[in-house]
Amino acid sequence: MDNVTVTLSDNTHRCIAAGTPAVDILKDCCDVKNPVAVRIGSRLCDLNTLIDHDDRVEFIANDSAEGLAVLRHSVSHLMAQAVKNLFPDVKVTIGPSIADGFYYDFDTPEPFTPADLEKIEAEMHELVKQNLPIRRRVMARDEAVELFRTKGETYKVEIISELPPSESVSLYEQGDFIDLCRGPHLPSTSKIKAFKLTGLAGAYWRGSENNKMLQRIYGTAFPDKKSLQAHLQLIEEAKKRDHRKLGRELNLFNIYDEAGAGLIVYHPKGALLRRILEDFEVKQHLRRGYQLVKGPQILKLELWEKSGHLDNYRENMYFTVVDEKQYGLKPMNCLAHMLIYNSSRRSYKELPLRFFELGTVNRHEKSGVLHGLTRVREFTQDDAHILCMPEQLNQEILNIIRFITDVMEVFGFECAVELSTRPAKSIGTDLDWQRATDALQAALKACDLSYGVNAGDGAFYGPKIDFKLQDSLKRSWQCATIQCDFVLPERFDLSYIGADGEKHRPVMLHRVILGSIERFIGILIEHYAGAFPAWLAPVQAQIITISDEQHEWAHEVHARLLAHDIRAELDLRNESLNFKIREAQVQKIPYMLIIGANETAVHGIAPRSRTGKNLGCMPVDEFISLLQLECRSAQQKLH
RNA sequence: GCCGGCGUAGCUCAGUGGUAGAGCAGCUGAUUCGUAAUCAGCAGGUCGACGGUUCAAAUCCGUCUGCCGGCUCCA
Numbered sequence: 001m002d003n004v005t006v007t008l009s010d011n012t013h014r015c016i017a018a019g020t021p022a023v024d025i026l027k028d029c030c031d032v033k034n035p036v037a038v039r040i041g042s043r044l045c046d047l048n049t050l051i052d053h054d055d056r057v058e059f060i061a062n063d064s065a066e067g068l069a070v071l072r073h074s075v076s077h078l079m080a081q082a083v084k085n086l087f088p089d090v091k092v093t094i095g096p097s098i099a100d101g102f103y104y105d106f107d108t109p110e111p112f113t114p115a116d117l118e119k120i121e122a123e124m125h126e127l128v129k130q131n132l133p134i135r136r137r138v139m140a141r142d143e144a145v146e147l148f149r150t151k152g153e154t155y156k157v158e159i160i161s162e163l164p165p166s167e168s169v170s171l172y173e174q175g176d177f178i179d180l181c182r183g184p185h186l187p188s189t190s191k192i193k194a195f196k197l198t199g200l201a202g203a204y205w206r207g208s209e210n211n212k213m214l215q216r217i218y219g220t221a222f223p224d225k226k227s228l229q230a231h232l233q234l235i236e237e238a239k240k241r242d243h244r245k246l247g248r249e250l251n252l253f254n255i256y257d258e259a260g261a262g263l264i265v266y267h268p269k270g271a272l273l274r275r276i277l278e279d280f281e282v283k284q285h286l287r288r289g290y291q292l293v294k295g296p297q298i299l300k301l302e303l304w305e306k307s308g309h310l311d312n313y314r315e316n317m318y319f320t321v322v323d324e325k326q327y328g329l330k331p332m333n334c335l336a337h338m339l340i341y342n343s344s345r346r347s348y349k350e351l352p353l354r355f356f357e358l359g360t361v362n363r364h365e366k367s368g369v370l371h372g373l374t375r376v377r378e379f380t381q382d383d384a385h386i387l388c389m390p391e392q393l394n395q396e397i398l399n400i401i402r403f404i405t406d407v408m409e410v411f412g413f414e415c416a417v418e419l420s421t422r423p424a425k426s427i428g429t430d431l432d433w434q435r436a437t438d439a440l441q442a443a444l445k446a447c448d449l450s451y452g453v454n455a456g457d458g459a460f461y462g463p464k465i466d467f468k469l470q471d472s473l474k475r476s477w478q479c480a481t482i483q484c485d486f487v488l489p490e491r492f493d494l495s496y497i498g499a500d501g502e503k504h505r506p507v508m509l510h511r512v513i514l515g516s517i518e519r520f521i522g523i524l525i526e527h528y529a530g531a532f533p534a535w536l537a538p539v540q541a542q543i544i545t546i547s548d549e550q551h552e553w554a555h556e557v558h559a560r561l562l563a564h565d566i567r568a569e570l571d572l573r574n575e576s577l578n579f580k581i582r583e584a585q586v587q588k589i590p591y592m593l594i595i596g597a598n599e600t601a602v603h604g605i606a607p608r609s610r611t612g613k614n615l616g617c618m619p620v621d622e623f624i625s626l627l628q629l630e631c632r633s634a635q636q637k638l639h
Numbered sequence: 640g641c642c643g644g645c646g647u648a649g650c651u652c653a654g655u656g657g658u659a660g661a662g663c664a665g666c667u668g669a670u671u672c673g674u675a676a677u678c679a680g681c682a683g684g685u686c687g688a689c690g691g692u693u694c695a696a697a698u699c700c701g702u703c704u705g706c707c708g709g710c711u712c713c714a
Contacts, residue, residue: 111642111643112643113644114643114644199708199709200642200644200708200709201642201643201709202641202642202710203709203710203711204641204642204710204711207710207711208711209640209710209711209712210711213641213642213710214710215643216642216710218709244706244707248650255706256705257646257704257705257706258705260705261704261705261706316712316713363713366640366711366712367640367705368640368641368709368710369640369710369711369712369713374714375714379714381714477713478713478714479714480714481714514714516714518714546671546672546673547671548671549671574670574671574672575671575672575676575677576670576671576672576676577672577673577674578672578674578675578676578677579672579675580675581675581676582674582675582676583675583676584675585675586675586676592674594673594674596672598673606673606674608674612674612675614673614674
């Protein structure tokens with residue numbers, strides 16, 4: 001028999017007989033514990049793949065990212081097998097591994113119930129016990145089509161049928177269950193040690209709402225029970241910082257059935273938090289050469305027609321009639337800004353013009369997508385439209401990216417950046433789109449920002465750069481966005497007189513920094529777990545008296561703090577100190593100012609920080625300076 | 640919008656066809672307290688809404704509404 005030479009990950013070589021299973025060389029030469037797969041050359045393969053030529057061989061550990069994906073993929077197959085055992089009528093479709101686990105989509109006459117999940121889990125454990133070998137088979141395409149047709153697995157037939165006729169396909173077999181799959185997989189069901197089915201949901205076949213809705217079962221799996229437990233624990237912890245829960249507990253906002261879905265009602269503390277953010281934003285924009293503007297909530301239908309919104313955004317808009325004239329409730333802020341630009345003859349000397357508006361917009365979102373503060377039907381954008389000469393475009397985009405990254409740094413957010421290109425439904429010429437996309441891409445490159453590309457995900461009027469933040473449950477939300485637009489200036493016939501005395505067309509950038517104030521607050525709540533830094537906290541200091549004797553001094557302290565613009569509240573209730581501290585603590589107020597007989601005697605206060613630290617008795621002025629310093633330094637990165 | 644689950648006191652939740660419950664919050668009284676819950680008493684609900692089945696519905700069925708988990712869509 002011929003020999004082949006394999007190169008291991010430590011760059012040593014082994015000479016083995018051709019046709020040796022990869023797993024056979026594991027024991028004498030590899031420090032990878034618990035491998036689940038092997039990479040031969042660039043291909044990820046099953047452990048018992050036969051090695052028949054010279055190549056690099058690298059074992060994949062079960063706790064590596066790739067290893068976990070293999071493990072979870074195998075568990076998704078195990079689940080499919082269990083489901084087929086329990087419900088022979090269901091048809092299997094696809095079941096990949098995903099970020100934190102896996103899912104499998106089934107076409108079933110009767111939807112699964114939560115109780116079914118337990119049964120399926122039990123059946124999976126049973127299959128693990130049976131220690132079924134998982135075997136790869138390669139089959140001619142037509143043969144595979146025939147196999148799945150006789151089994152009634154029409155989705156599999158559909159998938160295979162789309163492959164080129166000459167191509168052979170691989171199948172995986174465990175017990176009497178056989179599934180079309182690229183692999184690789186674990187060698188046996190018994191290698192599966194820890195898994196949990198986590199959810200049940202509808203999902204369209206191939207992700208299109210025109211297709212049949214399938215039943216999706218989500219699950220997760222880990223190399224061992226301990227890490228599974230740790231993962232589930234983490235999810236529990238994340239749920240505790242869910243902004244919907246904290247929003248209620250901290251009494252920031254509420255959503256009322258009687259007011260309507262997706263409509264936020266801010267309670268005093270939430271409204272204050274929001275105002276603090278907005279004040280911060282106005283200040284930052286004025287510093288950067290933006291001008292504050294404000295448009296109306298409703299504008300005549302003709303204007304929306306002119307802008308293209310009526311053709312491209314109608315299903316998301318609300319309409320109303322005033323004095324027999326049709327109006328559209330604004331879903332975006334750009335229109336009024338166009339009018340402002342056109343309100344006078346513009347010179348190149350004025351450009352760039354940067355119009356900033358905290359603009360409240362209404363969008364008709366489908367009922368099923370509404371989600372706390374992060375997906376609503378009325379929200380306020382920190383919106384700006386920058387009108388500039390084409391040659392200023394690049395610098396303006398760079399300024400915005402800088403603005404965004406600076407602001408995100410203040411809050412301590414990391415964000416993922418994506419470039420979105422022309423969607424199917426859009427307006428404008430190919431050339432415009434190309435220029436706009438190039439401009440955005442050039443800026444991203446100049447900033448050395450790593451980004452992904454989302455083909456076809458742009459706005460209808462132009463491509464965009466999106467900055468996405470994650471919530472505590474790892475759902476990703478778009479916040480900042482920069483959109484390049486050559487179309488609206490055209491539609492509104494915007495112009496400026498250049499140095500040459502001729503009329504020219506300006507270019508427009510739409511951009512938001514926080515995105516939607518609502519969404520940003522939601523993510524902020526989760527980011528800080530409700531414990532806002534002092535500069536953002538709606539209540540910065542809670543004054544707590546120990547007994548009635550200190551009321552007079554406490555009132556005086558309160559007045560002094562308010563006079564220095566410190567957001568302080570007074571707790572004079574006849575309750576124990578412990579009780580009042582606990583309550584302030586639960587409300588996550590940054591400082592509690594304890595006033596007892598000792599403090600009153602020397603006209604001082606004893607601040608206790610949210611972290612539990614007692615700062616000792618100090619004069620009121622000293623605390624004021626301390627807090628002011630803390631607030632200033634939190635925003636220091638912005639000047 | 641689609642699939643599934645859910646809606647009981649301000650909040651968290653128990654209650655599977657037969658007189659609506661608990662803890663916390665609230666109110667009243669006592670207690671005047673030194674760094675995360677003082678004690679006692681009282682009050683609080685057309686069980687999301689409407690319709691149906693039944694001698695009888697929080698409970699079973701239907702419609703609507705809202706919320707939750709996803710899918711599609713999106714800031």
